[in-house]
Amino acid sequence: MFSEPQSEQELLTRARDVAGLTLGELGARVEIEVPDEAVRAKGVAGQILEKALGATAASRAEPDFLKLGIELKTIPLDSAGKPKESTFVCSISLSTMADTDWERSTVFKKLSKVLFVPVEAASKTPLRDRRVGRAYLWAPNAEEQRRLRTDWERLAEMIAVGDVERITGHLGEVLQVRPKAPHGRSRRRAPDEEGAVQWTMPRGFYLRPSFTAAVLARLRALD
DNA sequence: TATTGATCATAT
DNA sequence: ATATGATCAATA
Numbered sequence: 001m002f003s004e005p006q007s008e009q010e011l012l013t014r015a016r017d018v019a020g021l022t023l024g025e026l027g028a029r030v031e032i033e034v035p036d037e038a039v040r041a042k043g044v045a046g047q048i049l050e051k052a053l054g055a056t057a058a059s060r061a062e063p064d065f066l067k068l069g070i071e072l073k074t075i076p077l078d079s080a081g082k083p084k085e086s087t088f089v090c091s092i093s094l095s096t097m098a099d100t101d102w103e104r105s106t107v108f109k110k111l112s113k114v115l116f117v118p119v120e121a122a123s124k125t126p127l128r129d130r131r132v133g134r135a136y137l138w139a140p141n142a143e144e145q146r147r148l149r150t151d152w153e154r155l156a157e158m159i160a161v162g163d164v165e166r167i168t169g170h171l172g173e174v175l176q177v178r179p180k181a182p183h184g185r186s187r188r189r190a191p192d193e194e195g196a197v198q199w200t201m202p203r204g205f206y207l208r209p210s211f212t213a214a215v216l217a218r219l220r221a222l223d
Numbered sequence: 224t225a226t227t228g229a230t231c232a233t234a235t
Numbered sequence: 236a237t238a239t240g241a242t243c244a245a246t247a
Contacts, residue, residue, distance in 0.1 A: 035232090038242075038243075039230085039231065039242080039243060039244095040231065040232070041231085041232080041241095041242085042230080042231050042232070042240075042241045042242045042243075043231080043232060043233075043239080043240030043241045043242085044232085044240080044241090045240085045241080046239085046240040046241060047232090047233080047239095047240060047241095049240095050239095050240075060234090060235080060238070060239070061237095061238065061239085064239095072240095073240095073241095074240085074241080076241085076242080084242090085241075085242060085243095086226090086227095086241095086242095087241085088239095088240080088241055088242095090238095090239095091237075091238070091239090121242090168227075168228085169226070169227040169228065170226085170227075176227085178227065178228065178229090179227090179228055179229060179230085180229095180230095180241095181229075181230075182230075182231075182232090182236095182237090183229085183230065183231085184228095184229065184230080186236090186237095188237095201228090201229090202237085208226095209225095209226090
């Protein structure tokens, strides 16, 4: 049950088999406690699903399902069935953005194939009682790819030319750059406008909820 | 109240 | 320290 799935079909079947279970129930199966305080439980849904579906070791710059090249993302849904939060994609290496391009980017690789597992997240429902939803396998279509690329290229360019401090969460139609740090004191190297080093807050790429909503709508329609 | 900016936990 | 897993909470 918790071994690495050997095919896409096996992964999808497993994911769909746990649909309907609560985080508390699934957490018990994989020996992960669901904390009472939500603020102390930000990543637990993802951790429970990783373990339950047989993702290979977490905390590595690799796909969750290495053999299949598939990334796992849990996605919190509000009472209307729409994504409640943005989806974190990856942290950004600010100092090497100038040396990469879209096809070689971490965002491109991470999003090439994703298993989305929706999780009920109506704020009135206690975390342990929230149910896992129907999972979908996603690969960006041409249009989604184009929109991601457009945003990525603009944001990457800003970082590369030293304008990282001018980036806000307002930029990007589907992909945005926002802080991603353990606390407010962390700093990362980034190029400044003269190409010298400046220290700034660590950041990551995130998918906007409106984008993941559209993706889920497309996948549901297909199935 | 939707969205941006800040933060929490665990693993290596 | 920095990667993973994200959601909280202040702001507009």
